[in-house]
Amino acid sequence: MISMSHGINLTIAYSTLATRASNICLPQVGANTEVLVCVQGRDVSSYPNLADARIIPVPGLGVAKSRNVSMDQARGRYLLFCDDDVVVNLPGIEEAVRYLENCGRALALGQGVGPNGFARKSYSRAVKRLTRLNSAKAATYEMLIDLNQVRAAGVRFDEQFGAGAELYLGDEYVFIADLLDSGLAGDAIPVVFGTHPDESSGSRWGTAEDMRARAAAINRVFGRWSFWARLAFGLKNWSKMGGWRTMPAFLANGTRSGVVDVVPRMVEAGARVEP
Numbered sequence: 056m057i058s059m060s061h062g063i064n065l066t067i068a069y070s071t072l073a074t075r076a077s078n079i080c081l082p083q084v085g086a087n088t089e090v091l092v093c094v095q096g097r098d099v100s101s102y103p104n105l106a107d108a109r110i111i112p113v114p115g116l117g118v119a120k121s122r123n124v125s126m127d128q129a130r131g132r133y134l135l136f137c138d139d140d141v142v143v144n145l146p147g148i149e150e151a152v153r154y155l156e157n158c159g160r161a162l163a164l165g166q167g168v169g170p171n172g173f174a175r176k177s178y179s180r181a182v183k184r185l186t187r188l189n190s191a192k193a194a195t196y197e198m199l200i201d202l203n204q205v206r207a208a209g210v211r212f213d214e215q216f217g218a219g220a221e222l223y224l225g226d227e228y229v230f231i232a233d234l235l236d237s238g239l240a241g242d243a244i245p246v247v248f249g250t251h252p253d254e255s256s257g258s259r260w261g262t263a264e265d266m267r268a269r270a271a272a273i274n275r276v277f278g279r280w281s282f283w284a285r286l287a288f289g290l291k292n293w294s295k296m297g298g299w300r301t302m303p304a305f306l307a308n309g310t311r312s313g314v315v316d317v318v319p320r321m322v323e324a325g326a327r328v329e330p
Contacts, residue, residue, distance in 0.1 A: 063089050064132055065152055066202075068125035070110075070118045070195075071139035073097040081107055082143045091286065095219075117219035119212035119226045124201065126211070133247070134202050136195040141167075142250040148171035150246050151199045151262055161204040161243030162234060163191065165197045174327035175251060185241040187276055190287075193227040196249050207238035214273060222310075223264070225272025232276040236330070245289060261297040263304075270308035282306070 065088040069079055073096025081090055081104065088109040090285060092099070095117075111128050113121045122136055130137060133152050134152050137143060151163045163169060166178045176192060183189060197259050217226030277284040289302050296302065 057194070060079045063087055063130045065089075065130035065148065066091060067127070067128035067137055067143060067148070068077050068093060068122075068134060069137045069139055069145050070121035070125065075139045077102055077104060079108075080142055081105070082116070082145045084145065087131075087272055091125055091127075091128060093124050095105075095121065107324045116212055117217060119214040119217040119220065120197070121219055122217075122230075123214065124207065124228070129202055133199060135199045137249070138196050138251070140252055141196045141246065144247050144249050147247045147249075148199065151244060151248065153162045154242075154244055155201050156197065157267045160217055160242050161201045161208075161239035161247075162231065163199045164193055164231075164241060164243040165246045167194060167197055167251045168247055169229050169253050169260060170250060172250075175253070178245065180245050182245070183243040185243055187232055187234065189243070190231045191193075191228050191272075192240075193231055194251070195227050198227065198230075198252060199248070203212065205234065208234070208239055210237050210239070214277065216268075216275070222268045222271045225275070226251055228272050229275050260292075260295040261301060263301075264303050266296065267308060270305055271310040274309060275309045281309075294303045 067082065067088065068091040070093050071079060076092065076094055076099040079092065084090060091111055092108045093103055093113045095115065097330045098112070099105060099197055101123070104129045106149065111124055113124050125136065126134065133155060139327045147165060151165055155163050162185065167175045169175050193262055200216070212226055214220065216222045217224070218227050231241065269288070273284045273288060274281040285306055285308070289296060289305055293302070296305065
């Protein structure tokens with residue numbers, strides 16, 4: 056693990072594949088901010104668009120692996136997770152850093168806009184304390200963490216979730232749930248962190264793979280109460296999930312961290328699995 060530098064307060068960490076690294080548009084940052092690019096695949100150190108970044112090779116596949124490497128390598132106290140297709144709103148990030156400095160929370164969950172400048176989803180206009188019930192829609196590029204607190208608590212991304220893994224979504228939700236379980240706290244704040252394309256892994260609905268990934272994330276977060284959480288989630292998102300076509304299988308799905316158990320056992324189906 057890299058020790059923190061007194062001159063660097065903020066790390067912006069991109070996670071990418073070598074085939075996508077040329078798409079990254081780095082923000083213009085000051086001396087107190089560093090930019091990491093965590094890359095899976097071939098060497099990209101010669102890419103001109105990455106000349107001002109510290110490039111970290113990441114073995115294997117899966118965005119959660121890259122997020123964990125960024126937490127190990129970051130030199131700043133505050134870390135913004137970023138995707139390779141995000142344009143960072145640096146003034147918003149700086150405002151969020153000040154917020155965390157003042158309030159002492161471990162996580163600030165910001166907001167994202169689409170290419171048209173409009174919010175990508177429904178956000179609160181007021182600061183809200185994060186809970187399991189209001190953080191399921193979190194996107195990684197909306198997450199700014201206080202590394203001092205997160206490292207001390209031992210919170211990591213579960214690498215069985217997220218893009219590049221079989222369970223290709225839910226990594227952010229599981230991370231936030233684990234952060235809350237550790238005794239840390241976070242707030243959703245009405246500050247724009249960046250611009251993201253309209254399409255994302257969380258916008259895919261209704262396939263068998265989608266239902267399995269969503270069920271697994273819910274089971275991982277809610278443990279023994281996961282059946283009731285799946286039921287509430289299914290009713291709220293009935294039409295997007297395909298209604299009666301997919302709902303029975305979703306409710307019976309005890310998938311947890313890559314292991315399939317289609318018997319909806321009330322206690323065992325959502326047993327917590329350590330990352």
